[in-house]
Amino acid sequence: MAAAAKSNSDNLTLDKVREALIRQEDTIVFRLIQRANFPVNSPTYDEKFASFSGSLLQFVVKETEALQSKVGRYENPEEQPFSPENLPPSLVPPQANPPVLHPAAASININEKIWDFYFNQLLSLFAVPGDDGNYASTASSDLDCLQAISRRIHYGYYVAEVKFKDAPQDYEPAIRAQDREGLMKLLTFEAVEEMVKKRVEKKAAVFGQDVCLVDNGNGKYKVDPSVVSRLYGEWIMPLTKLVQVEYLLRRLD
């Protein structure tokens, strides 16, 4: 679990970090299944909804993140807000754990890219067209998906830190040269990526089947397993690697 991996930098191993990423797959698949309970519900995203100054979604994101900020959510570096402007400060005392990450490097926020692919490409692949009027549930379900995906992607900080600590002699020259391509090559493990895509496809098939007492369901899935594999292959893993590269570029600052 994430907290165990973070409690002390000497405890941080690639195996533990990968375990945390595997556990987060379950969360992501279940949240997509939850969002797929509703059709697209496009009024949720109308730029002008009722008396809000933006969309209902924007309002839910801003107000939810403000509350979560007050209770300390964004004190964790892997938790990055989607609406970072004017967030209220945390009212919770800071944790006593020594920081595991390099402070200059652990403030990268690529949520704009996540927001963009989620609404412009992913959503229509797993939510059916239509409008059932459940806009509030739709918006909070979107935020649940976005937060789980964002956490997984910004967890790249820990992946990068542990890879750096395991082989500083390999990473330091590329960091000093600010060589993005070289860093990308060093941190990429294609065999692991293939395994991840297959595993999440299988999870979507297992978690999203109709469970019946007499037989094994009807072969229909709540979210198409190939969409989950594509989500990882096209967006989640490339963006996790982008976070890793950005982190490493600042690792010696």
Ligand SMILES: C=C(O[C@@H]1C=C(C(=O)O)C=C[C@H]1O)C(=O)O
């Ligand atoms: C996360 C890692 O780094 C890279 C990104 C991966 C991912 O996002 O799942 C998988 C393999 C690596 O290419 C890792 O090595 O586990």
